[in-house]
Structure formats: C-alpha cells, structure tokens
Amino acid sequence: MKILNGIISVVLGFISLYLMFVKAQSDQDFIIGFLVLMMAITFMCFMIMGEQKEEIEKLRHQILRMKGLMQ
Numbered sequence: 001m002k003i004l005n006g007i008i009s010v011v012l013g014f015i016s017l018y019l020m021f022v023k024a025q026s027d028q029d030f031i032i033g034f035l036v037l038m039m040a041i042t043f044m045c046f047m048i049m050g051e052q053k054e055e056i057e058k059l060r061h062q063i064l065r066m067k068g069l070m071q
Contacts, residue, residue: 001050002047002050002051005043005044005046005047005050006043006044006047008040008043009040009041009043009044009047010040012036012037012039012040012043013037013040015033015036016033016034016036016037016040017033018033019032019033019036020033020034020037021033
C-alpha cells in the first residue's frame with residue numbers, strides 16, 4: 001500500500017505541475033492544479049504514516065525482546 005501511495009503522489013505531483021505551469025490559462029486552471037497538488041500531499045502523508053507504523057512495530061518488538069516477553 002505504501003508503494004501505491006507513493007506512485008499516486010508522484011503522478012499527481014506531475015499532473016499538478018503541468019496544470020499549474022504549462023496549461024494554466026485562467027485562475028480556475030491554477031486552482032485546479034493547486035487542488036491536485038493538495039491531493040498529492042495527502043497521499044504522501046498516507047505513505048509517511050505507513051512507514052511510521054512499520055517503524056513503531058519494529059521498535060515494539062525490540063522492546064519486548066529486551067524485556068524477555070517475546071522470543
């Protein structure tokens with residue numbers, strides 16, 4: 001899921017750059033590009049949360065192993 005969120009955020013980032021800097025003819029086009037950029041940032045946040053969740057699980061297992069509660 002983390003890889004999918006990363007791919008989606010990169011694709012949306014490129015689309016927003018295209019919409020904001022190449023195709024923008026009016027303020028409405030620029031606003032649409034900005035909204036696409038916000039969607040890209042949202043998917044990037046989901047990717048970061050997934051990575052943090054994995055790191056927390058690793059640390060939890062290390063702590064339990066150190067305390068002798070888990071093999």
